[in-house]
Amino acid sequence: MTTDTTQIESATASAPDAPAILIESARKDYGKAAGGRREAVADVSLRVSRGAIHALLGPNGAGKTTTLKMLLGLVRPTSGRLEILGVPADRPGARARLGFLPEAPYFPSQLTAGEVMELYGQLCGISRAQLVEQSGELLDRVGLDGRQKTLLSKFSRGMLQRLGLAAALLGRPEVLVLDEPASGLDPVGQRDVRNLMVELKNGGSTILLSSHQLSEVEAISDDVTILNRGLVAARGHIDALLNVAGQTSVTARGGALLPSAISDEITDVAVDGSTQVFSVQDASVRRVVDALDDAGWRIVSIAPKRDSLEDYFARMLENDPDPEPNAGEVEDTW
Amino acid sequence: MVKVFAIAKSVVTDAIRRKVLWIVVAFSAVLAMTIPALPSYGVGVADAVFREVAIALMYAAALVMALSLAVTRIPNEIERRTVFNVIARDVRRWQYVFATWLGMFVVLGVMLLAFTAVTVGIGVINYQVAMWRLFEASLAVWLEVGVVMAFAVMLSSSFGPITAAVGALAFAFIGHAFVTLLNLPELARAPWYIPNLEVFNVINPVAHGNGYGLVYGLGMVLAFLAWVSLLLLAGSVIFSKRDL
Numbered sequence: 148m149t150t151d152t153t154q155i156e157s158a159t160a161s162a163p164d165a166p167a168i169l170i171e172s173a174r175k176d177y178g179k180a181a182g183g184r185r186e187a188v189a190d191v192s193l194r195v196s197r198g199a200i201h202a203l204l205g206p207n208g209a210g211k212t213t214t215l216k217m218l219l220g221l222v223r224p225t226s227g228r229l230e231i232l233g234v235p236a237d238r239p240g241a242r243a244r245l246g247f248l249p250e251a252p253y254f255p256s257q258l259t260a261g262e263v264m265e266l267y268g269q270l271c272g273i274s275r276a277q278l279v280e281q282s283g284e285l286l287d288r289v290g291l292d293g294r295q296k297t298l299l300s301k302f303s304r305g306m307l308q309r310l311g312l313a314a315a316l317l318g319r320p321e322v323l324v325l326d327e328p329a330s331g332l333d334p335v336g337q338r339d340v341r342n343l344m345v346e347l348k349n350g351g352s353t354i355l356l357s358s359h360q361l362s363e364v365e366a367i368s369d370d371v372t373i374l375n376r377g378l379v380a381a382r383g384h385i386d387a388l389l390n391v392a393g394q395t396s397v398t399a400r401g402g403a404l405l406p407s408a409i410s411d412e413i414t415d416v417a418v419d420g421s422t423q424v425f426s427v428q429d430a431s432v433r434r435v436v437d438a439l440d441d442a443g444w445r446i447v448s449i450a451p452k453r454d455s456l457e458d459y460f461a462r463m464l465e466n467d468p469d470p471e472p473n474a475g476e477v478e479d480t481w
Numbered sequence: 482m483v484k485v486f487a488i489a490k491s492v493v494t495d496a497i498r499r500k501v502l503w504i505v506v507a508f509s510a511v512l513a514m515t516i517p518a519l520p521s522y523g524v525g526v527a528d529a530v531f532r533e534v535a536i537a538l539m540y541a542a543a544l545v546m547a548l549s550l551a552v553t554r555i556p557n558e559i560e561r562r563t564v565f566n567v568i569a570r571d572v573r574r575w576q577y578v579f580a581t582w583l584g585m586f587v588v589l590g591v592m593l594l595a596f597t598a599v600t601v602g603i604g605v606i607n608y609q610v611a612m613w614r615l616f617e618a619s620l621a622v623w624l625e626v627g628v629v630m631a632f633a634v635m636l637s638s639s640f641g642p643i644t645a646a647v648g649a650l651a652f653a654f655i656g657h658a659f660v661t662l663l664n665l666p667e668l669a670r671a672p673w674y675i676p677n678l679e680v681f682n683v684i685n686p687v688a689h690g691n692g693y694g695l696v697y698g699l700g701m702v703l704a705f706l707a708w709v710s711l712l713l714l715a716g717s718v719i720f721s722k723r724d725l
Contacts, residue, residue, distance in 0.1 A: 177724070219569040221725040240571060247569035253561040255495035262494060269487035270570040298498075314566065324569075 165233025167322045167353035168195035168218065173227030175213050187213040189377035191227075195370070197321075200344060200354045202364040202385075204456075205374035206464060211357050214374070215324060218355075219247055231322060243272065246320035250327040250357075252311030254299050260286060260310055261295035264317065271318035278317075285313040290339065304331040312340065316347075323347065323354045329363060341367055365389070365456040373463065380463055389459055394452035395432045397425045402444030409438045426452050484572050485580040492554070492584025497591065502546055506592050509542035510599040517607045528608045532688040535600045536618045539593065543626040544653065546592055550585045551633035552645035559725055568725065575717035582634045582713055586627045593619045618687040620698070624705040625681030629653045631709045635716035639723060653678065680704050 175188040188210040195201040205211045216222035218229050218236055229236040231245055254263050261282065268278035286292055289309040299307065308331045315323060328344070329337040337360070344354055344367055358364050364371065365385065372382040381388060394414070400422040405413070412435055415426035427435045436446055454462075496502065516534045517527070555578075558564040567577055597619040604612040633649035640648070655662070656678030680701055686693040693701075 216725065219565070221565055221568055223722075223724060239573065242569060242571040245569070245571075247566065249562050249565045249569075251562070252566060253563050254566075255491060255563065257495040257498035258491060262491065266487055266491045267566070267570060270484055270567065270572060272483070311566070 165230065166194045167197045167199075167232060168193070168201075168355055169228070169230040169233075170194075170214065170218065171228040173214060173217055173229060174225045175210075175217060175222060176225045186377055188217070188224075191374060191377070191379055193372045193379070193382065195322075195353055195355055197353050198348065198351055199369040200348050200356060200367050201370045201372065202368040203355060203357045203372050203374065204361070204364065204460065205380070209374040210377040211374055212326070213377075215326060215355075215357060219245075219324065244318075244321045246271075246315035246317070246323045248311045248315040248323070248325045248328055250330055251304070252307055252314075254307065254310065256300040257298060259296050259298055260291060260302070263299065263310060263314060264295075267314040268317050271320070273318045281317055281319070282313075285316050286310075288316075288343065289313045290336070305333060305336055308332055309336070312343070321352060323352055324357075325354060326357045327359065328356065329358070329360055337363065361456040361460060371456075373460065375464065385456075386453075389454045389456060391426075391452040391454060393429050394426055395429050396448075396450050396452045397427055397432065397435055397439070398447040398449075399423060399425065399439050399444040400447060402439060402442055404442070406438040406442045409435045422447065485576050485583065488567065488572070488577060488580035489584035489587065492581055493587050493591075496550060496585065496588040501549065502588070502592055505542055505546050505549075506596050506599075509538050509596055510603075512538055513596075513600045513603050516603075528604065528610055528612070529689050531604060531608065532612055532615060532618075533684055535604075535615060536622070536684050536688060539596060539600070539615075539619055540622050540626070542596060543589060543593055543622050544629065547585070547589055547626045547630045548633060548646050548649055550588065551582070551630045552637050552642040552649065554581055554585065555634065555637045555720075556642050556645075564725060574721040575713075578634060578638060578717045578720050579713055582631055582709075582716075585630060585634075586623075589626060589630065590623050593623050614687050614692050617692050617698075618683055621681045621683040621687075621693070621701060624701055625678055628676065628678065628681075628705055628708045628712070629656075631712035631716070635712045635719065638716045638720035652676065657682070676708055677704075 170191060170193045173188055173191045175186075177185040177187055191210060191214050193201070193203070193214075203211050203214065213222060217224045217227075218231070220237060220242065223237075231241050234241040236242070258266070264282040264286065265278060268282065273281065282295070283292075286295060289312050291306065291309050291313065294302075294306070299310070302310065308328075312325075312328060315325070325344070329340045332340060341363055344356070348354060348367075356364065356368065368385050370383065371385050371388055373380045402423075409431070412427055412431040413425045414428070417424040417426075425435065425439075432449065436449065440446060513535055516531050516538075519530060519534065555564070558567075558581075564577065568574070597615050601612055601615055604610060604615070629649055629652060632652045633645050636645035636648045656676045659677070681704075683693050686697075
């Protein structure tokens with residue numbers, strides 16, 4: 148007990164300026180060379196700054212899950228460096244300030260929600276008084292107030308998801324790893340989770356988020372890392388990834404015909420009811436706007452052209468369509 | 482140890498609320514009620530026969546409960562990803578393995594206590610004798626099945642439930658039968674590495690004698706501690722090398 152406490156204290160006290168999460172050249176092979184080695188993660192590096200929301204994206208089998216598992220001590224990396232708040236992830240105490248929500252969390256069905264909170268509160272080392280305070284507050288925050296004494300066998304999938312989120316937040320962790328946090332939730336629940344993540348970020352927490360809900364990722368993430376075939380396919384600030392260099396979107400409505408003088412200057416048109424979004428070269432913006440105005444269109448907005456994350460993601464995969472046969476096969480198990 | 486006790490407590494709470502274990506206890510109790518209907522062996526023997534059969538029932542019920550708990554717990558928690566939440570909370574693998582066994586061992590103790598209490602009650606009703614020594618037997622059964630349970634936990638930390646169950650049954654069988662199997666003349670000459678579960682066989686002193694005494698009891702506890710430590714250590718090493 149003394150040893151554990153000392154290790155945790157020394158672990159959690161170190162490297163105050165280190166990034167919240169650091170993964171360098173992480174690699175994970177399954178199996179032995181003779182029996183057919185499967186490379187789930189080939190070479191993944193990412194750095195999550197403190198106080199940021201960082202999204203980890205990728206198609207099925209890209210290596211996201213294995214990367215998270217390595218970070219969480221569930222899988223032993225073949226090689227690479229993984230740190231949480233400056234402490235090697237495999238060291239005792241490294242995950243003391245980390246909260247984790249797995250995809251589709253499951254708990255022993257004969258426990259009550261209150262007992263689950265008590266269990267995870269004890270595992271993250273908070274006092275009885277803190278547990279009582281945080282348990283009530285968090286269950287209330289995720290919409291499970293009054294459910295403390297309900298057996299989990301009576302919980303729906305969405306309620307288990309909410310409980311998992313509340314349990315992950317026990318002990319007010321500095322770093323949160325959330326795998327599909329809005330999975331199984333209704334639209335209102337998804338919005339609540341999104342708001343909660345933004346609130347946590349504003350409170351100084353760091354969030355590493357893995358999600359297939361790209362609109363959610365686009366709405367709240369600061370940085371994105373996209374994995375494909377166990378490698379980092381793209382990474383950067385969400386604006387830098389999605390903004391299309393040299394292009395501007397001109398949104399207008401109400402016009403009948405597009406002036407022929409500018410038709411060559413428009414590279415793309417998206418129609419949404421009576422509103423049209425014209426993609427134009429930056430240098431042509433003035434001419435296009437004037438021509439539309441003269442033709443009776445009402446200009447709604449002029450903004451740098453930005454891809455949706457969905458489009459970016461799809462385009463990236465289209466350019467790299469054939470995953471290696473063995474890459475990431477283990478993903479299906481999580 | 483706070484984390485160990487927290488996990489063990491959740492295992493106890495979860496298991497003790499499952500009806501299937503209480504059904505095993507109830508079924509065994511019903512069987513115990515039928516023991517007096519067995520053919521009489523004469524005055525003074527009937528209650529000894531009752532005790533003997535009751536201990537056998539106790540052992541069988543404990544083994545069923547232990548295996549149903551121990552071979553499924555870890556594989557199920559891995560399959561349902563419950564274990565992810567625990568390990569990710571900075572719990573060491575050995576803490577998880579030990580806590581899981583400890584929780585199940587406590588559940589087994591509660592179940593055995595309930596069954597023994599019912600059996601003693603049946604004895605009072607049928608023979609007007611409070612057979613308190615049956616609690617001595619239940620302690621021995623608890624310790625022995627605790628060892629078998631540790632073996633099952635060790636296997637289940639790497640293999641599926643069926644393999645673990647077969648392995649644990651083989652372990653229990655060999656543990657009792659190795660003297661015969663190896664044709665050894667004396668228990669004392671048994672190889673040290675073969676678990677001699679016969680040390681927990683207290684049918685004769687409890688059913689037909691005056692109990693096994695404190696010194697023998699302490700010896701059983703020592704054997705239990707040694708084997709459980711060894712098996713759980715092996716289970717922890719195996720589990721710590723496993724990718725989840």
